[in-house]
Amino acid sequence: MELFGGLFSLIILVLDIWAILNVIRSSAGTGAKVLWILLIVILPLVGLIIWALMGPRSRV
Structure with missing residues (x-):
């Protein structure tokens, strides 16, 4: 059970790290980026x- 939790x-x-990097690369404003990262x-x-459903998308 411990292995599964880890x-x-x-x-x-x-x-989470991947989501934060995508938020940083997005075209959203600085304030929005800070709020998404904090969330x-x-x-x-x-x-x-929540980010996956409603977050800013990265610039491709």
């Missing part, structure tokens, strides 16, 4: 889900 936490950490950092799983 693996799940590692996956969430990697996805992802303070609420890692919930923030990630």
Whole structure:
């Protein structure tokens, strides 16, 4: 059970870092970027889900 929890936490950490990098690369304003990053950092799983559904998209 401990292995599953650790693996799940590692996956969430990697996805959060990926989301933060995408927020930084997005065309959103500075204030919006700061708010999105704070949401992802303070609420890692919930923030990630909200960002995936409604967050700014990166410049491609």
